Amino acid sequence: MKIIACIKQVPDSEAKVKAEDGQVTWGESPLVINPFDEYAVEGALLTKEANDGSTVTALCIGPESAKDALKHALAMGADEAVLVSDPALNEIDQVAAARVLAAAIKKIGDADMIVFGRQTLDNGSGLTTAQVARVLGLPMLGLAGQIKVQDGSVTIDRVIEEGRVTVSAKMPVVLSVVQSIGEPRYPSFMGIRKASKANIPVWSLADLDIEAPATVVKRTELMNPPVDETKVEMIEGETPEAIAEALVEKILAEKVL
Amino acid sequence: MKTFVYVDHFKGEIQPASWEAIGLGKTLGSVSAVVFGSGVDAVVKTAFEYGADEVFVADDTALEDFRAEPYASTFSALASSQSPDLILFPITARTRELAAMSAVDLNTGVLTDISALEVVDDSLVATRPIYEGKVLEKTVCSGKPVMASIRPRFFPKPEQDASKSGTATIVEVKSDALTNIEGYSASEAAVNLGDAPVIVSGGRGVSNNPSLTPPDGLSEQEAEVWRAHQGFALIGELANVLGGAVGASRAAVDGGYIPYAHQVGQTGKVVTPDLYIACGISGAIQHLVGMRNAKVIVAINKDADAPIFTQARYGVVGDLFKIVPALTAEFKKKLGK
Numbered sequence: 001m002k003i004i005a006c007i008k009q010v011p012d013s014e015a016k017v018k019a020e021d022g023q024v025t026w027g028e029s030p031l032v033i034n035p036f037d038e039y040a041v042e043g044a045l046l047t048k049e050a051n052d053g054s055t056v057t058a059l060c061i062g063p064e065s066a067k068d069a070l071k072h073a074l075a076m077g078a079d080e081a082v083l084v085s086d087p088a089l090n091e092i093d094q095v096a097a098a099r100v101l102a103a104a105i106k107k108i109g110d111a112d113m114i115v116f117g118r119q120t121l122d123n124g125s126g127l128t129t130a131q132v133a134r135v136l137g138l139p140m141l142g143l144a145g146q147i148k149v150q151d152g153s154v155t156i157d158r159v160i161e162e163g164r165v166t167v168s169a170k171m172p173v174v175l176s177v178v179q180s181i182g183e184p185r186y187p188s189f190m191g192i193r194k195a196s197k198a199n200i201p202v203w204s205l206a207d208l209d210i211e212a213p214a215t216v217v218k219r220t221e222l223m224n225p226p227v228d229e230t231k232v233e234m235i236e237g238e239t240p241e242a243i244a245e246a247l248v249e250k251i252l253a254e255k256v257l
Numbered sequence: 258m259k260t261f262v263y264v265d266h267f268k269g270e271i272q273p274a275s276w277e278a279i280g281l282g283k284t285l286g287s288v289s290a291v292v293f294g295s296g297v298d299a300v301v302k303t304a305f306e307y308g309a310d311e312v313f314v315a316d317d318t319a320l321e322d323f324r325a326e327p328y329a330s331t332f333s334a335l336a337s338s339q340s341p342d343l344i345l346f347p348i349t350a351r352t353r354e355l356a357a358m359s360a361v362d363l364n365t366g367v368l369t370d371i372s373a374l375e376v377v378d379d380s381l382v383a384t385r386p387i388y389e390g391k392v393l394e395k396t397v398c399s400g401k402p403v404m405a406s407i408r409p410r411f412f413p414k415p416e417q418d419a420s421k422s423g424t425a426t427i428v429e430v431k432s433d434a435l436t437n438i439e440g441y442s443a444s445e446a447a448v449n450l451g452d453a454p455v456i457v458s459g460g461r462g463v464s465n466n467p468s469l470t471p472p473d474g475l476s477e478q479e480a481e482v483w484r485a486h487q488g489f490a491l492i493g494e495l496a497n498v499l500g501g502a503v504g505a506s507r508a509a510v511d512g513g514y515i516p517y518a519h520q521v522g523q524t525g526k527v528v529t530p531d532l533y534i535a536c537g538i539s540g541a542i543q544h545l546v547g548m549r550n551a552k553v554i555v556a557i558n559k560d561a562d563a564p565i566f567t568q569a570r571y572g573v574v575g576d577l578f579k580i581v582p583a584l585t586a587e588f589k590k591k592l593g594k
Contacts, residue, residue: 013523013543017391024392035524093366094357121523123387125369130325130357139435140325142354155439160350161449161518162267165322166439179517179524216400217366220382223393225549232556232572243573244583247555248591250571254553256531257455257499257592 001054001112001149001171004105005044005078006132007037009062009069010122019222033069036117038184041073043177044115045185047147048077055079057108061089061100067200074195075187081198082108086205086212093217094123098131103208105136113154116176118143129176139169145180258286261313261341261402263332263356264304265349266292267323271300273452274347274409276307281374281412282345283308291335292425293328295321305423308415312425313339319432322441323351329358330431336363341402343381348406348451356404365400370527372411381405389523390546409451410529448502448518450526455501455534456551458521460544461508462537462558463488466578478513485514491578492536495585498594504528504548506538522547534584536577540565557581 011017015029033041041058048054058073058081060066070081084104092100105111114136119126133140144156145164155168159178187195205212235250237243251257260282264275275290282288290309292300295318304312315331332355336344344359346352348370356367372393373384381403387394398404450456464485471480489503496503504526505519521528523543533551538544540556540563548554549568556569557577566572573580588594 011388016542017388019392024388095360095364095366098361121389124389125367126353127357127360127367127369130354131361133325134329134358134361140354140358141436142325143350159518160267161444161451162270163441163443165441167324167436168439169436214364216364217368217396217398219394219396221395223395225386225390225393230570232566232569234572234574236573240575240579240583241587243575243580244587247571247573248584248587251532251553251555252591254532254570256553 001051002110003044003056004059004111004114005041005056006059006116007069008034008120009066010034019224022222033072034120039177039181040115040117041076042184043181045077051149070200071195074198075191076185081200083200083202085202088212093215094125094127095131096213096215098128098135099213101132102135103210112171114174118176118178133174138172138174141167141169141173141175144175144177259341260288261291261344262288263291263346265347265352266300272347272349277412277414278345278347278407279307280415293320301425305421306417306419313428314425315428315430317430319430322438324434324436325354325358326435327432328355330433333359333362335428344402344404346406360404366398368396368405370408371405372408450502450528453502453530455499455532456504456530457492457496457501457534458504459489459492459509459536460506460538482513489515491581495581498585498588506544535565538565539563
């Protein structure tokens, strides 16, 4: 099987991200592979291990620095990596990104399974998996907590708030994974060595033989969330019961129940 | 302005944010509700009662279970023929996929998880969180229709009026399914943090009850999880008395204390309840961005310097294993339960 794991590079989740002079900044915090996409790579590697002769290609749109995120995927065990990088892609919206990813997936060729994380930590729209599936005309298996491949079909456990739905489709398929797929493995020492030496091809839009797709969603303003000025009121008392009585009185006075 | 509102339901159980979307649409002009599924007369009836001026319905066994492809094809064809200016969705796992695919079909874009929508110089400007709420952006869509998904509990819900009714318009169904539904098992306990008016959450501290002795033969880690389960049982009782849901921090989920579905925060669910009670949660930034929009926040922690207190309106420095049961008893008394 040929598996493609699509990833993105984002600021570390501990980063103090804020809006400054109309730009998003995150200080000295490192850029890392999007945490949800580590699960995508894990899901791809688990599927590879369960199906002899499979390969995993990691794919990313981003600047040259995003090679580090791809190297993380290689160090985890991906076989190959491809970066799509083009100045024309700096301000694209989700549908445009999906069209570019679809073109790159076609150029990689013969994919049986394309795996995404649930969403990214930066934009967080969670639209990309379904949009890539739609552009490619392939079945979408969303929010997989478990992936099984048999006789050319993929069956997943779709994890939603209401429970688990078992869904299947004929390959090739596009799927997104959730955390129940299993904790992403740590890169091995050998993996890190291999990744550091890897030669990652960089494809421009010209290499994909497409123009920059039209972008309709645009940001007009960036803001920091309003700072809550309320100061905490500490509730004290001699006994838990006395504290509870005082606290319940305060909460009931808020009239939120 | 002509707004479409997609009414999301799971086996007839309607996402309340669908009505909030109708309320939002009514502030801008006329609202047409869109209902898909099989045997959905009750959903259609309720959509009229919540103020839909008209309802489009696709009621067909091909749409019995949500499957992104036929839902999107049916929806896109309807939107193409009716040309609404705006399409609103309550944000759920299903509508994320449906809106995403229809935006491809209709050559437009989706503004997701919006918390505000205003008309500025004839164009719709949405406010939405990025970097999971650490930053907010205002964003516009120059495609038509503008599609947007709303965060639950950010827009007022209209009053239901049982005297309102109407006749739904039948929509042609596209049954181009590419997937098969093989089975379904309900969650052990349905967790719907997004709509919960009250959330009582537990963190790492929930496993630290020194007065408990775990059964013999457990490893250190098993004993920790066992302790945490006793702690979450107390939290569950408080949530129950308040008619609320149980949340958790990432530390509690990573520790195996409680399933991921309960996780509040950057890599979990962003929530906006009326009351949020954080028990034994120190308040890492990932957690704070997920709950700081709650109306009233109460923090209970044994560490007076825990960052959670910077977000709380009321704080208690103390032993959650004593405070939480006392709160449950006091609420029972005061709420007459």
